[in-house]
Amino acid sequence: xxxxxxxxxxxxxxxxxxxxxxxxxxxxxxxxxxxxxxxxxxxxxxxxxxxxxxxxxxxxxxxxxxxxxxxxxxxxxxxxxxxxxxxxxxxxxxxxxxxxxxxxxxxxxxxxxxxxxxxx
Numbered sequence: 001x002x003x004x005x006x007x008x009x010x011x012x013x014x015x016x017x018x019x020x021x022x023x024x025x026x027x028x029x030x031x032x033x034x035x036x037x038x039x040x041x042x043x044x045x046x047x048x049x050x051x052x053x054x055x056x057x058x059x060x061x062x063x064x065x066x067x068x069x070x071x072x073x074x075x076x077x078x079x080x081x082x083x084x085x086x087x088x089x090x091x092x093x094x095x096x097x098x099x100x101x102x103x104x105x106x107x108x109x110x111x112x113x114x115x116x117x118x119x120x
Contacts, residue, residue, distance in 0.1 A: 013104075017111035026116030033109030037102055044098020051091035058084045 017029070024032075055073050058080055059065055069076060074092075077085065 037105030040101025
């Protein structure tokens, strides 16, 4: 059910961005999307990197980390106590926010490019 809602929200987002691109102009939409994408990268990359560092420091004290820990770090959140998770959470949320901005910016740029390509 969650996957269906995610796909539905993505489709609605693409349609809304397409309508906005018709109103605003494709070039402005492309520029807007690329700026949002760049902002997401500027937030997400450093936050994601520091999230991994903070998570590593919190877990290394108590357990031996598996070899895959850096590829699927969310699976290790349940091994943290609430006190240990407190400094990890802000970096996790900031990295996720950067990822969402990258997705929104990319979709906006793609919508602007698509409308510009097919507009008369």
